[in-house]
Amino acid sequence: MIWDALIQPFADFGFMRRALLGCVAISLGATPVGVFLMLRRMSLTGDAMAHAILPGAAVGFLISGLSLGAMTIGGLIAGMLVALLSGFVTRVTALREDASLAAFYLISLALGVLIVSTRGSNVDLIHVLFGTVLALDNAALVLLCSITSVTLLILAILFRPLVLECADPQFLRSVSGLSALTHFTFLALVVMNLVGGFQALGTLMAVGIMILPAAAARFWAASIGGLIIGAVCVAAVSSFTGLLLSYHFSMPSGPAIILVAGVIYAVSLFIGPVGSVIAQAYPSHTLRTGKVEK
Amino acid sequence: MAAALSFRNLTLGYDRLPALQQIETEVPVGSLTAVVGPNGAGKSTLLKGVIGVLAPLEGKVNFGALKREDIAYLPQQSDIDRSFPLSVLDLVAMGLWREIGAFGSIGPKDRVRVHQAIASVGLTGLEHRPIGALSGGQMQRVLFARLLLQDAQLVLLDEPFAAIDARTMADLLQLVHIWHDEGRTIMAVLHDYDVVAEHFPQTLMLARELVAHGPTSKVLTAENQFRARQMCEACDGPPHSCGKGVA
Structure with a gap:
């Protein structure tokens, strides 16, 4: 019974195994990036960037149809362009980062929808927006796994400056010149993972697997390492459960995965040991810090 | 002079x-x-x-x-994100940046120095406390410990x-x-x-x-x-x- 419900779909169908592999790859790469987005209070930036990559993917789609390579490269270019332009505008004008990013991503999104609608049908648009995790081919899997590997490698190298850039940027600027490099490399990681995620989950859902697990992990862990491990676990469990739900109840897989992550988030919100509703209502030292005082 | x-x-x-x-x-x-x-x-x-x-x-x-690395700077407190999940030990150890940079590792000798710096500001025992759980005075002590390690x-x-x-x-x-x-x-x-x-x-x-x-x-x-x-x-x-x- 349990075997039938939980394992059989993956044992029987190659597309389920591919979907699972793809989602686990995304969980490993995108969620640590999401943790840092959350810690830098840039969760909504992730959302904005997800919209920003749409026209790039659309141009890729226009040029060569449903080609993975063209759409990926297009998405990367559009995302980087929006990240760099808004960063540039923030540095040289009086406009704040949130406003300049919003301006660019809205332009980008409108452009993207326009491009898709001139050529493709609504079905294509839905495909780009909501992804096709059940139709991942080898090339897509290689791409997802490569993006995850590169992301983890860069995060490992940049870990210390990145933590400092989040916690105490002024100190980082006073001891080293790595601040700007760290910031833009991090934005590049965000774009890369969103582009990877949109193959599987779609542009709008890709940001969900980045942010929701990180937000849920905030209620379970009080250290950066704990947050990353927690978020990856939440994302992996959501992927597994979401795929099964989509299989058994014929639901679209992307939203199913994100909704499971959403349910985990909602539950964590109440019962997590760190700063959740219950932990705030019944404070004790152990609950507040997640550590037992010696 | x-x-x-x-x-x-x-x-x-x-x-x-x-x-x-x-x-x-x-x-x-x-x-x-x-x-x-x-x-x-x-x-x-x-x-x-x-x-x-x-x-x-x-x-x-x-x-x-x-040179640039000979200068240590303690900004006004509001510039640090206190909700960031860092322990006292982590934050103080950042003072070693000049020696270890972005990628170097913290050796046993460095660890001893970090603990000494924490001790000299009177915070021994709070090494693993998250910075968000410190009082204003304790936080300032932590920042002074970091300055000590910067050796500027x-x-x-x-x-x-x-x-x-x-x-x-x-x-x-x-x-x-x-x-x-x-x-x-x-x-x-x-x-x-x-x-x-x-x-x-x-x-x-x-x-x-x-x-x-x-x-x-x-x-x-x-x-x-x-x-x-x-x-x-x-x-x-x-x-x-x-x-x-x-x-």
Whole structure:
């Protein structure tokens, strides 16, 4: 019974195994990036960037149809362009980062929808927006796994400056010149993972697997390492459960995965040991810090 | 005495509007200087200019023999994200950046030094406490521990004793005196003139420009304080209307 419900779909169908592999790859790469987005209070930036990559993917789609390579490269270019332009505008004008990013991503999104609608049908648009995790081919899997590997490698190298850039940027600027490099490399990681995620989950859902697990992990862990491990676990469990739900109840897989992550988030919100509703209502030292005082 | 820092016609500001104009003076090596002045006088701005966060609009700062990594800077507390999940140990260990950089590892010897620094600010036992769970005074002690590890020749402190208890202030002042005895150059933005008079031999008074710089007893006079207040009041309103003519 349990075997039938939980394992059989993956044992029987190659597309389920591919979907699972793809989602686990995304969980490993995108969620640590999401943790840092959350810690830098840039969760909504992730959302904005997800919209920003749409026209790039659309141009890729226009040029060569449903080609993975063209759409990926297009998405990367559009995302980087929006990240760099808004960063540039923030540095040289009086406009704040949130406003300049919003301006660019809205332009980008409108452009993207326009491009898709001139050529493709609504079905294509839905495909780009909501992804096709059940139709991942080898090339897509290689791409997802490569993006995850590169992301983890860069995060490992940049870990210390990145933590400092989040916690105490002024100190980082006073001891080293790595601040700007760290910031833009991090934005590049965000774009890369969103582009990877949109193959599987779609542009709008890709940001969900980045942010929701990180937000849920905030209620379970009080250290950066704990947050990353927690978020990856939440994302992996959501992927597994979401795929099964989509299989058994014929639901679209992307939203199913994100909704499971959403349910985990909602539950964590109440019962997590760190700063959740219950932990705030019944404070004790152990609950507040997640550590037992010696 | 050689100058650790010399300001040459230095003008600093934000959005091209000067906040501090035409500073021309020298800070001797090994001096212990208080930077004072009314609100909005440009005290923090001066430190930001030294550390390089603000590029000069005009003029420059000469560092003599000092290099960028010889300078440690303690900004006002509000600049640190206290909700970030870092422990006391993590934050203090960042003071080793100059030696280990972005990628070096922290060896057993370094670990001992981190623990010593935490002990010398009286926080032994709190190493694993998240920084979000510290009081204002404890947080300031943590930041001083980080400064200790930075082992810098020039130490810049921006309002280091604002909003902390008297006991913590006394302990931290003692550290400042130890640094002074070790021959380091220290500049601290302060607003408590009693502390300045008691602990700081040199004073630099600002009011959007240099009012006076020299031995504290000569600078911290009622006349200078009155003049500084007047100069700052005259400068309220559009900053560009504030010029040399006011004095």
